[in-house]
Amino acid sequence: MKKIAVLPGDGIGPEVMAEAVKVLDAAQKKYGFELAYTWADVGGAGIDNQGKALPEPTVTTCEESDAILFGSVGGPKWEHLPPDEQPERGALLPLRKHFKLHCNLRPAKVFKTLVDACPLRPDIAKDGFDILCVRELTGGIYFGQPKGRHGEGGEETAFDTLVYSRFEIERIARNAFDAAMKRGKKVTSVDKANVLTSMVLWREVVTEVAKEYPEVTLDHIYVDNATMQLVKDPHQFDVLLCGNMFGDIISDECAMLTGSMGLLASASLNAEGFGLYEPAGGSAPDIAGQGVANPIAQILSATMMLRYSLNLGEAADAIEAAIAGVLEAGTHTADIAREASTVVGTAAMGDAIVAEL
Numbered sequence: 001m002k003k004i005a006v007l008p009g010d011g012i013g014p015e016v017m018a019e020a021v022k023v024l025d026a027a028q029k030k031y032g033f034e035l036a037y038t039w040a041d042v043g044g045a046g047i048d049n050q051g052k053a054l055p056e057p058t059v060t061t062c063e064e065s066d067a068i069l070f071g072s073v074g075g076p077k078w079e080h081l082p083p084d085e086q087p088e089r090g091a092l093l094p095l096r097k098h099f100k101l102h103c104n105l106r107p108a109k110v111f112k113t114l115v116d117a118c119p120l121r122p123d124i125a126k127d128g129f130d131i132l133c134v135r136e137l138t139g140g141i142y143f144g145q146p147k148g149r150h151g152e153g154g155e156e157t158a159f160d161t162l163v164y165s166r167f168e169i170e171r172i173a174r175n176a177f178d179a180a181m182k183r184g185k186k187v188t189s190v191d192k193a194n195v196l197t198s199m200v201l202w203r204e205v206v207t208e209v210a211k212e213y214p215e216v217t218l219d220h221i222y223v224d225n226a227t228m229q230l231v232k233d234p235h236q237f238d239v240l241l242c243g244n245m246f247g248d249i250i251s252d253e254c255a256m257l258t259g260s261m262g263l264l265a266s267a268s269l270n271a272e273g274f275g276l277y278e279p280a281g282g283s284a285p286d287i288a289g290q291g292v293a294n295p296i297a298q299i300l301s302a303t304m305m306l307r308y309s310l311n312l313g314e315a316a317d318a319i320e321a322a323i324a325g326v327l328e329a330g331t332h333t334a335d336i337a338r339e340a341s342t343v344v345g346t347a348a349m350g351d352a353i354v355a356e357l
């Protein structure tokens, strides 16, 4: 029995979460595992019901669970609050910090039947692609010390420090290789070792870690070339391993290659493999309450949870295959549909995936 903290949040969060749980329930029956859900308030729901974006009981629930399944938070109702008390800054960032989630996983997958959502030329997109961006989240130039400003006038300077320790690089590299073992067994490490000393260490350490994974192929690529290759031939990549800043940029590029917010899942893991799983998008106030949101990003976040925190890769694969099957059959929510006649709502999409499973 695994314990899951379910934090639906605001806007479309509860709508898409209901579908993810529906699919997880069906997967439990089929694959004979058991999940115990504890639902808890977060974001605007936390503010409204318990006076805080991240109420203490919610943190306790998360601590007592094997994984966190997170919806999305925020909306116009709470925008008047001071920034640190708002749903996103008041809940998501403290959760990441509290659980030391150093590893961000963002898959970008183009389903073969949705290639025209992809902004790339059809001849490039036609075979689909399936990339996992592994981004180091708590180190690198965003956090490196010292940073600051000196002097004035024409002499004024400003600086940041790009620093990575061997420990940090080894840790995130292992995350990437572990992930590759569960996928296409290929890691491409993104760096700038031709000009940055920190990236020379990055390349050395990644090369050393690779020796622990003889089944995985390792390539190195300079970040500028990586951004070009992603639009030229995304099919060549399986796992992309990046430091914090390069990963910030590359993961957004990967995300946009898929074309729809409603398909993008993410995971943030700590050193113990504990993770928070959430769609890349927000609470979509423009469509909330209408039953039209695409639940696939939330369902794919749940499959990442099965794969990376609960070691239930077989069930995760089956759910992903069911999603591909439903999309192939022409069942689409409004965000990915091209003909109005094939459009279904949030719950009908969840039902279709369950039926396919």
Ligand code: NAI
Pocket: 012, 016, 071, 072, 073, 074, 075, 076, 088, 092, 261, 262, 263, 278, 280, 281, 282, 283, 284, 285, 286, 287, 292, 293, 294, 295, 297, 335
């Ligand atoms: P958003 O991702 O909520 O919406 C952007 C656009 O994508 C909208 O047109 C929306 O309808 C569409 N969209 C997003 N998810 C969709 C889905 N599953 N199906 C169909 N369409 C979908 O980003 P936006 O508008 O910038 O932010 C809205 C609120 O969400 C804000 O309060 C923001 O702070 C919050 N937010 C929360 C995040 C989180 O909880 N991790 C992340 C990003 C934003």
Ligand code: MG
Pocket: 248, 249, 252
């Ligand atoms: Mg970004």
